[in-house]
Amino acid sequence: MNSSFKLILFFLSIALFVSCGNADDDVNYALNTGDGLGQGQVVDDCLDLGENDLILSIQDQFTKDPGKVSIFFKVSNSDGTPVSGLTADQFTIYEQGRNDDCFNTISTSESNARISPNEQIFSSNTLLILDLSNSVLQSSLEELKTASTSFVNTVMPATTQDSYKMAIYWFDGEDVLHELNPLTSVKSELTEAIASINNDISGDVSTDLYGAVIKSTDIATDLLNESTQGEKIGAASVVIFTDGKDQASRYSKDAAQKKVDTADPNISFFTIGLGSEIDTEALTAIGKTSSEFAANKEELEDTFNKISDLVSERASSFYLFEYCSPKRGGDNNLAIQVQKGSLQGAVQTKFNADGFTGGCE
Structure with missing residues (x-):
């Protein structure tokens, strides 16, 4: 067998291997x-x-x-x-x-050209992740509730649409990402859940920020996989608010960053920081789509609004254009x-x- 023929067989075997890989891909x-x-x-x-x-x-x-x-x-x-x-x-x-x-x-x-509702082929899920550790509950809870409500009102459509859904979670120092309200397309459910937050909601004064990043990314990944079944196209956004650094030290910063960096590219990451005790460098890296920071609680609503505008615009920049x-x-x-x-x-x-x-x- 001459060398040229061997070379041809080599490349044919590579092509066969690639074409017979994971069919799901x-x-x-x-x-x-x-x-x-x-x-x-x-x-x-x-x-x-x-x-x-x-x-x-x-x-x-x-x-x-x-x-x-x-x-x-x-x-x-x-x-x-x-x-x-x-x-x-x-x-x-x-x-x-x-x-x-x-x-x-x-x-x-x-x-008869028109922009049509795209519920049948498009799904957009948003996760709002709130830091409800002791420092927030004691000093800026009411401002956070106002800002979060404004966020929901901006991101969720004026009329209920099944293709746009949001869930709200919160974290403190526990190794748990607590569900405040499950995924829903009903705006009033989300605002009522936010209104129900009180100073007694948390029993752990610490902050498990990196754990929240890891867990919320896993949830977003699962939602994306579920929402793209049956030839449907989907996107997800993770929006994380905190007023401090990770204090629990349960998970490393590198582990949280790796989780974000290796996430599905159809998941967008946004971070919102409050006050002078935050790690702006870490939050900027985690919020790789966009990050915003409020110097004090009076600026919190405006800061949330900047992120909500971005989340809303990304979801609203997809169009189903139809004509005869x-x-x-x-x-x-x-x-x-x-x-x-x-x-x-x-x-x-x-x-x-x-x-x-x-x-x-």
Whole structure:
């Protein structure tokens, strides 16, 4: 056997090994959190739309007879900042069939283009983790309750939606992450739970911050796995508040940081610190998505609001855009452009219109 043939067999064996690996790895309904266009691609030069100021990252797409095309995507600025609040009239649809040299604009009104509720394919879970150790209970409990209530009111939608849920947990010095309110989509349940917090809730004056980080990450991971069953796409956010350093020394800082750093990329981490006794460096590292610090309890609500705005914007930057296509067969290219003020961005994909007929609504 000559060396060239041996080399070919070697590479064939590697390819076979890779292709026959864990089959579960071939199916992933998680969000595309990396830079770029997700499942989409750069728009053809014939449209001459220019550089993207806004990034449309396609997460999933599908068609439904008699002619509906649905695209699920997130929108962000070029620096990764989420863009929320877009409406259907800010989007332009372009299609290119097999006989078209370039794309043709499709009327958004004639195609019944719309931003649709995305409950059927998207799930966003938020965990609010509160430090209720002795120092908080004795000096800033009322301010924390006000700030936490404001956080819930900002993050949770005005009307109950099954795709947006939140749970609240608290910690002190015990080796337990206490559940204040289980995961729910009902805002009033969360605010009532916060109102029920009193000075007698904790019996341990210490602070098991790193234990709370580890346990909350495990809970977020389980929720993400559960919420992405059945081809559903999901994201989770962990928001941790504390007014001090880890005092329990039950878990190491390195163990907590490793838990955060190796967590599913679809879990976002936020931290909120209060006062002068916090470890800002540790909290910044744990809150790898964003961290905010309040110098005193009077600043606490504003600090919570900064984080709640970020959590809300991230969840609201995912869109399910649907329209009725005039195409009636074959593979067709699709480009979607969004404009917000002077900023624009676009992404291209394709869909199959075999079997499409009139009557799409």
